[in-house]
Structure formats: structure tokens, C-alpha cells
Amino acid sequence: MNYRDVILLTWVYGTMPLCVIQPFYGLVMFSILAYNRTQDLTWGETRYHRLSYWVAVFTIIGFVGMLFLGRAGLKHLKDGRAMCMVILLGWILLSIIDAINPQPGWWKFSEFWKIILIALMTPVLVNSEKRLRIMFWVIALSIGFYGVKNALIGVPVIRGPGGMLQDNNDFSCALVMTLPFLYYLGHSETRRLYRTGFFISVPLTAFTVALTESRGGFLALVATVGVLVMQSRQKVLALVMAPVAAVLFFILVPASFIERIETIKDPKDGSSQGRLQAWGTGFNMVNANPMTGVGYRNFQLAYRRYSGDPTQTVRVAHNSYVQLMAESGYPALGVFLFMILLTVIKGRSLQKRLRHIPELRWFSNYSRAIEASLAGYVIAATFLNRAHFDLLYHIVGISIALDLLAAQAVYRLRKEAEEKRIAEESGLEEDGPPEASSAFPSPVV
Numbered sequence: 001m002n003y004r005d006v007i008l009l010t011w012v013y014g015t016m017p018l019c020v021i022q023p024f025y026g027l028v029m030f031s032i033l034a035y036n037r038t039q040d041l042t043w044g045e046t047r048y049h050r051l052s053y054w055v056a057v058f059t060i061i062g063f064v065g066m067l068f069l070g071r072a073g074l075k076h077l078k079d080g081r082a083m084c085m086v087i088l089l090g091w092i093l094l095s096i097i098d099a100i101n102p103q104p105g106w107w108k109f110s111e112f113w114k115i116i117l118i119a120l121m122t123p124v125l126v127n128s129e130k131r132l133r134i135m136f137w138v139i140a141l142s143i144g145f146y147g148v149k150n151a152l153i154g155v156p157v158i159r160g161p162g163g164m165l166q167d168n169n170d171f172s173c174a175l176v177m178t179l180p181f182l183y184y185l186g187h188s189e190t191r192r193l194y195r196t197g198f199f200i201s202v203p204l205t206a207f208t209v210a211l212t213e214s215r216g217g218f219l220a221l222v223a224t225v226g227v228l229v230m231q232s233r234q235k236v237l238a239l240v241m242a243p244v245a246a247v248l249f250f251i252l253v254p255a256s257f258i259e260r261i262e263t264i265k266d267p268k269d270g271s272s273q274g275r276l277q278a279w280g281t282g283f284n285m286v287n288a289n290p291m292t293g294v295g296y297r298n299f300q301l302a303y304r305r306y307s308g309d310p311t312q313t314v315r316v317a318h319n320s321y322v323q324l325m326a327e328s329g330y331p332a333l334g335v336f337l338f339m340i341l342l343t344v345i346k347g348r349s350l351q352k353r354l355r356h357i358p359e360l361r362w363f364s365n366y367s368r369a370i371e372a373s374l375a376g377y378v379i380a381a382t383f384l385n386r387a388h389f390d391l392l393y394h395i396v397g398i399s400i401a402l403d404l405l406a407a408q409a410v411y412r413l414r415k416e417a418e419e420k421r422i423a424e425e426s427g428l429e430e431d432g433p434p435e436a437s438s439a440f441p442s443p444v445v
Helices: 003-021 023-036 051-068 080-097 102-125 129-153 168-188 192-211 215-231 235-252 255-265 270-288 303-307 320-328 330-353 358-380 390-425
Strands: none
Touching: 003 023, 003 051, 023 051, 023 102, 023 129, 023 390, 051 102, 080 102, 080 320, 080 330, 080 390, 102 390, 129 168, 129 192, 129 358, 129 390, 168 192, 168 215, 168 358, 168 390, 192 215, 192 235, 215 235, 215 255, 215 358, 255 270, 270 303, 270 320, 320 330, 330 358, 330 390, 358 390
16 A cells, blocks of 8 residues: 555545534535545555545435534425436436336446435535535536646546546546636636636646547537637627637647547448437337336346347447436436526526626626536537436536525625615714635635
């Protein structure tokens, strides 16, 4: 066991009791282990330890304790996005019970309910503006680390760091989803060093997407950058700079990436033909079982039965939407899409409400980051089996926390304005509130 293993194991196991005492700490640790895959940066057996699993277990114990002691509530479950996650979890459970072969579903269901539970815990634990900022930093730096690292190395990325990011296509999806977080954190930080660091990491992360040579990742990157351009307050400048950035991008990326992207327009490409066959088979599955599909994690097991050609190669769905509806039915897909749509709608509504409140502009920046991140996922998911992607559900959970905290901030500002008005009308002299001091500086407002 080398020093990296010792340091990581000491940190994780040594501070695990804090996950019970302070579940938010557990949420942060779980996020680092899930998205940064720090255990995969060690050289010994630590990478095979189920660190994130045990952190999740201890965090859940601490969270249940908070509920039992009355230190937290579940009012956020009334939010439509939270209800969608709960319904989706229940419907997938139903699809396992009604599956052709329930065993694979039961084996993997423990992972999915953990993902949903962490997402539902997030709005409760992220109960302050400081904690919200910490979560954005954790996600941005955990995945952005690899965006910067691989770009500086400059060699093709055959596989990601591990876990949900091990496949190069999944890795590119996570990088694209993280890119808006890096961009808007750069706009929201007060310290020049932080702003510069985040802005530099944006093109480097985009370059790493190219190094993965993922065609789906490239299309998702284009969609995400397009959303960022449309969100810009200086749209004319952004529209002028976007083509320039695109030219520089294609000049700098490896020739192998260009060759890979050019195959997108080739309808006879073997990979494209395989995807079309898999999608057709997926529709056959759901049309034969419209309510619950063939069962969670049963796509490949049922493939030949519904392919129409018993000799055809067994494939994965290569599409998150086809995967979800084929395995769990049309209702599951409807709930899933509605969850994403509702997150975007509520985010747009939040941005509209805060449009004329410059003190809370950073809330709008965070909301735009989530919207652009979801745009990247929606496109990447068309080519990936990632209907159960950890990062997606976590971001939806963070969006709920963002709305709740923004509403509290608006109420606070209105209350302060009302108190000031009353004081002025009564002729009282009022000193302004003391300047806040913190080792953790506030975002730009």
C-alpha cells in the first residue's frame, strides 16, 4: 500500500463518523468520490474499496437521524421534480417485479435507489447559500480536474477515470455537463484568481471532450455551447466569437478526432447501423410491453427475442430514452422527460423573477449553468445508455435547493427593504448592516 492509498483511506475512514454527525459533509465526500473518482488515482487496492457506498450509508444514517430529531423536514418532496424522481423510482421497481428476468434488476436496483436518495437528500442538506456554492465547486472541480489534466497531457482518452465515468462516451458526457458549471462559476466569483482559473478550465475541458473522440460528446458540446451563447447578455459579441472559437477548436484538436466526427454523416457507418438496429429492437420491446417494458436491466437479455433476427448481435440500447422505455415502459420515459422539462421551466421562471435584482444575479448564473448542463445531457443521452446517470439526478436535486434558497433570499431582501422604509418614515437613523467577513467569500452579486 503506497502513500496515496494511506492518505485517501485515512481521510475517508477517519472522517466517516462526521457523515453521521454532519450529513452535508457526507454529501460532499460522496460527490468527490463519485465524480472525481479519487480512489482511481491511487496505485494500490484502494480503488477496489467501496468507499462511496459506505460514505452513502453513513450519510443516510445521519440524514435519518436529522429527520428523527426534527432538524430537517421533507417539504421539498412536494416539488414536482422530487415527485418525478420518487415516481420514477417506484415505476422502475414495478418493472423489476414484472420483468422477464428480475434478477439483474434487483442486483442493480440498489445503485439506482441510492442515486435517487442522494438527489432527494440534497435540497434538505444544501440549506444555505454557502453550501450551495460548495456543491457547485465540488462538481465543477471534481470533473473539471480531468478536463484540465487530460487537455494538458494531450493524448487521446480511451477510457475515463472509473465508475460511471469509465467509458469514454460517459466521460465526455460528464465533461460537457460540467462545462457550464465552470463557465458560470467564473462569472460568479469575486476573486480574480478563481475567476481566471475557471475561465481557463472551460476551453481545456472542451478540448478533453475532443480527446475522448466521442461523437455523442461532440454533438452535446455543440448544443451546450449554443445554449451558453444564447444565454449571454452580449449575444452579438458571443455570436461573433463562437465561429472564431470553433475554428481554433478544429485547428487544435487531433486529426483522429476530425476523422471520427466525419463518420457522423455516413449513414452506412457500422456503428450507426448498429445503433439503428438497437433502437428498432427497443421499440419492439416497449410496444410489446408498453406499461413496464421488459424489465430494468433486461435489454440485452431480451434482445434476440424482439430483434426479429435471432442471429443479430446483441447490443445495448445506445440511447437513454430507448433504454428507459424498453426496460420500464412508456410511463417511465414520460416521467423522466417531464422531470427534465420541469427543471428547465422552473429555472427559466427563476431567472425571470431575479432579472431586476442585481444582488441575486449569481442565483441566475447558477440556474443558467444547470439549464446548459441539461441541454448537454439531453443530446448526449441520445447516444448513451445513461438514463440512470448519477450526475443528472444530483443536478436536478441541486436545482430544487437553488429555487428554495433563491426564494428565501428574495424574501430577505424584501423584508430588509420594508424595514428600511419603515425606519425612514419614522425618522429613525439607521446604520447599515456590518460588513460580512468569511474565509469563504461570497459570489458576485
